Amino acid sequence: MTHPVVHKLHGIERIDDHAWMRDPxxxxxxxxxxxxRYESRIAHTAPFRQHLAAIMAGRTPETESSVSWRHGAFVYYTQIDAGREFGEFRRKRDASDQVLLDLDAFGDYVELGVREVSPDGRWLAYSIDVTGDEVYDLRFRDLSTMTDLPVSIGGTYYTGGWAEGWFYYTVVDEVYRPCEVRRYDISTGADEVVLREGDRRFELTVRATRSGTHLLITAASRDTTEVWSVADGVPESVGGRRPGVEYRCDATLDGLVTWTDEGHSEFRVVGVPPLPGERVHSVDCFDGYRVLTLRRGGDPLLRVLGDDGTSYEVHPPVACGRIVLVHNEEYLTDSVIFETGSYSEPTQWWRLTLASGVRKLLKENPRHDGYVSERLWAPAPDGVEIPVTVVRRADVPLDGTAPCLLYGYGAYEAVFDPVWDPALSAFLDQGAVFAHAHVRGGGEMGRAWWQAGRLSRKPTTFTDHIAAAEFLLDGHVSKIATRGLSAGGLLQAAVYGMRPDLWAAVVAEVPFVDVVTTMLDDSIPLTVNEWDEWGDPRRLDDFTWMLAYSPYDNVPSGDLPPLLVTGAVNDPRVLVHEPAKWVARLRANGADPLFRVEVEDGGHSGPTGRYARLHYEAEIFSFVLEALKKT
Structure with missing residues (x-):
């Protein structure tokens, strides 16, 4: 029997009977x-899981091709043929059609990191993770011979770019932090350091601008950034590093365009007057135009600014939809491609003529009619209205008779805009409703929405989610299961203990639950650089508020709803001992959760193959639906 570990800090002792699980x-x-044990306990649901997966697969086109985009002399696209999980990266010129990269050749679990074609079209830099640990092997393929160079650079991260004949890339340290930018010379094999970041709160990314004029390195913590422009391998800081100030850059042929939160908390484009109520997320520069990606009132939009002073907006064509620029690699262009869709509408790709604002539909995924999305607003305890996106079949009423699955995340200012999903449609066909609560801590309502659910205000995320559930149960749905992943798994673990009476079932995927212990351990990933998100428990105030909600330190008892927990041994974001310890402590306290753990290859977000993911979703939904029918 392993002896308990006693954690002592700020005069408080915490006894951990399961600390030994930290040893892999x-x-x-x-x-x-x-x-x-998990497989045995869900064996009785196999027929229903197979039924759900078959419905999902039947709504997935056997062959899926992306919209195509131009880069240099070629047109590029991706395609997944029938029966394949990951698909190919391909290009065309004239009558030729060339497969550049076949991801199915790498195994059953594949995550693509960088995929960058050199400006002359000769070389492909690509990186692959086949275990789920988010550390990638970087390789270089000669596209004239379709052979890889005899070099594989391990320990890389998923940003990179070509400049001046070199490929610039990031490498990670012992805690998976991208801390160094290096560059590799294809012709000589030279490999050298460009920039090293010593402050462990910061992560590095690197990219080449589409204008071809700048190679940019960005160091970012939770609330501070610094950008460097690199020429001849020498980085020069653009705006320095000022605590609490964030800025980002893109480039025209004439110089850099910067957007920053200095002087305007929701960000402003330097030289452009900010508009109230808008969050500026990014700026993409093209010849004569800048395209701003914004949020206003909880919804995304684009604004096109012409160098001649013209300006217009582009909105999603459907309610509760998304809009995002995609596949725009040419700077000298008169049009751009954007993508739209929603939980109830298929993904569409459009070409927007920049001068006129005229849009043309390029491609649309198969349509499945009969589903509707709408936005409701749930009052929080402090009177703030929480946006809730509700999706259902049109013939399923919102009159308090249908069950519901509620999803939540609420951290890092992250935004999860809706995407049509064949797995979700199969769930909706069971007569259930899906609701997404856009709780504080996320970014759906701007930077202030994040600030209101971070650090000492973190419990607001949990009470917002509870408020959304209470609102839905007040005449809209009959019962609720709740689901979330990672920081959203923490949300599920917290509300599982705070209001167990609300839930027909809880799904906590890779949940961050041992909050205090993890944020005290700077030897593991995502600790030092996340103190500005969660708090630093070495400080008494931070320790106090974190301990008050940490699910591992506040295990509930009594009558608890069914609980499904997931984890993965290769997950670098939430190490598997966290959910394992929480499950063990819950069981010691009388609960009996299901624990689905990936013990071989598998990452933070579950399976990556398109059919493997559908089978995973069928497992989750069968658990949820069984619980909804029982209660």
């Missing part, structure tokens, strides 16, 4: 046993 060797047999 010691815990491995337990995790294998847990996976077998």
């Amino acid at each position: 060797v010691a815990v491995r047999d337990v995790l294998i046993s847990e996976r077998r």
Whole structure:
């Protein structure tokens, strides 16, 4: 029997009976046993899971091709043929059609990191993760011979760009932080350091601008950034580093365009008057135009600014929809491609003529009619209205008779704009409603929305989610299951303990639950650079508020709803011992959660293949639907 570990800090003792699970060797047999136990306990749902997966697969086109885009002398696109999980990266010129990269050749689990074609079209830099640990092997393919150079650079991250004949890329340190930018010379094999970031709160990214004039490196913490422009391998800081000031850059042929939160908390484009109520997320520069990606009132939009002073907006064509620029690699262009869609409408790709604002539909995924999306507003305890996106079949009423699955995240100012999903449609066909609560801590309502659910205000995320559930249960739906992943898994774990009476079931995927212990351990990933998101428990005030909600330190008892927890041994974001420890402590306290753990290859967000993901979703939805029918 392993002895308990006693954590002592700020005069408080915390006894951890399961600290030994931090040892990956010691815990491995337990995790294998847990996976077998899980498979045994869900065996009775196999026919229904297979039924759901078949419906999902039937709504997934056998062959899926992306919209095509131009880069240099070629037109590029991706395609997944029938029966394949990941697909190919391809290009065309005249009558030729060339497969550049076949992802199915790398195995059952594949995450693509960088995929950058050199400006002359000769070389492909690509990186692959086949385990789920988010550390990528970088390789270089000669597209004239379709052979890889005899070099594989390990320990890289998923940003990179070509400049001056070199490929610039990022590498990670021992805690998976992208801390160094290097560059590789295809012709000589030279590999050298360009910039190293010593402050462990900051992560580095690198990219080439589409104008071809700048190679940009960005160091970012949770509330501070610094950008460098690189020429001949020498970085020069653009605006320095000022605590609490964020800025980003893109480039025209004439110089850099900067947007910053200095002087305007929701960001402003330097030289452009900010408009009230708008959050500026990014600026993309093209010849004669800048396209701003914005949010206003909870909805995304684009604004096109012409160098001649013209300006107009582009909105999603459907309610509760998304709009985002995609596949725009040419600077000298008179048009751009954007993507739209929603939870109830298929993804569409459009070409926008920049001068006129005229849009042309290029491609649309298969349409499945009969689903509707709408926005409701749930009052929080402090009177703030929380946006809730509700999706259902048109023949399923919102009159308090249908069950509901509520989704939430609420951290990092992250925005999860809606995407049509065949898995979700199969769930909706069971007569259930899906609701997405855009709780504070996320970014749907701008930077202030994040600030209102971070650090000492983190509990607002949880109470917002509870308020959304209470609102829906007041005449809109009959019962609610709730789901979330990672920081959203923390949300689920928190509300599981705060209001167990509200939930027919809870799904906490890779949940961040041992908040205080993890944020005290700077030897693991995502600790130092996340103190500005969650708090630093070495400080008494931070320790106090974190301990008050940490699910591992506040385990509920009594009558609890069914709980499904997931984890993965290769997950670098939420190490598998966190959900494993929480499950063990819950069981010791009388609960009996299901624990689905990936003990081999698998990452933070579950399976990556298109059919493998559908089978995973069928597992989640079968658990949810079984619980909704029982209650």
